[in-house]
Amino acid sequence: MIDRRVIFDFDIAFTNGGGIQGQDFRLDIDGDTIDDKALADYLVKDMQLLMVGEVEILNKHYIEEKHKRAAINLAADELLIDLSHSIFDGLVTYKGLPAPIICDYLSRERSKEFYEAGTEFQIGKIELVTNTGTYLDCPFHRFEHGKDLSQIALEQCAELDAITINAKDATAIGREYFVGKEISNKAVLVYTGWAQHWNTADYFEGHPYLTEDAAVYLRDCGVKLVGIDSHNIDNTTGKKRPVHSILLGAEILIVEHLCNLQLLPENSFLFSAVPPKIEGAGTFPVRAYANLKS
Template structure:
């Protein structure tokens, strides 16, 4: 099923005075035939605006594009319900011939990693593929509820965006259960933060958050609503192993 989004200019007037204008704003749509009043309602909901008196849209364009998880949009509504046990399984691991997918455990010991940190976790997919910035900062994550979730960074490339140490601290501080990426690693090619502090991987591991590297197929997951699993074997004294990562996607 193809996702659709809309781009538009808008002007909002408020019942208690004042107005707001935006240009090139985008929201997720439930389908390609969404009417302008539905798009306007999604726009207001996405910003959580109160006392809205009127919305005028211009230059509306509807196009096929994966949902980003617009607040109040179709993917967000699906996330409000508990993830269903049923649904299709989506392969997220790279084959051995392509280098595989790996889990890195805090403390360098897989026996200390509970299943509650690696199995059937509600997933949040943060799409940064195609972004001009090479770094993934707090601003790219702040709109998401990450507590108790697997936060999966969809960069679109093995040499994708680098998670900043500040963003890693933000994720750990808000209770993310696991952080995954489709890139070679969270810290780019050199594994360093370039500033002299702790790299993102080190920050997360120190906070007890496992990391999964070199994922595949994140474009096949909705922004929210899937259940993610990457459970490793119980190996004492081993901190990084290949895993079979997958997700269960709720039925539409």
């Protein structure tokens, strides 16, 4: 199907007085036409307007033009894309670090001692290092006086405008992958395809990483967060970790061990990876996901 867009003017009146007008607005549509009521409803929702009275659509016409954002008819189960690996008992995320222990603190069987018949509960117990599964790094991970998980703002890790950078089959990912892209104030997610090796011996060796020059470029462009679907955002063959130092030194958060980045569009989506609010910790597992309903 050829991509179609509607161009229109509008006049919106508010029930508490006043109004707003707009000219030559453009909107992607799924199909050849869209009626005025549906267009008005979409406009009000997209602009998050309140106290809306009459909405008048004016000078509406259509053009053939490639859509600028994700299709608006996604199925409900396609709007949220899980970008996290599951954590299970015995999982090895980083060779040399202990695997998590996940067990019962109070089992359902034992809970029968405390509750009436048919009222059982389970209370779990988890022992893990904070670098487990898909996790977020904040400045305290690298710097003694950097902000810890309790001090970072939600605006740094939740509902961020995001962009996917395709670096599949690359190893040393340099600044050339990011030059010319709209990355300022965004979460930059680097797709390498390395997640296919997750939970195998291959995951730890020869993994893709960002170069120091790329980290400097990302910092200077003012990105908010950088994520990667690889074993580490840095080259782990030596003892230096310049990417962590540069990004976390600028309070740019890092998310490592992502997955499913191949399911994302290049842009026009939101990214979230929110950790618990823990004092004295610089890293913790997150449930990272993309919202294509941006």
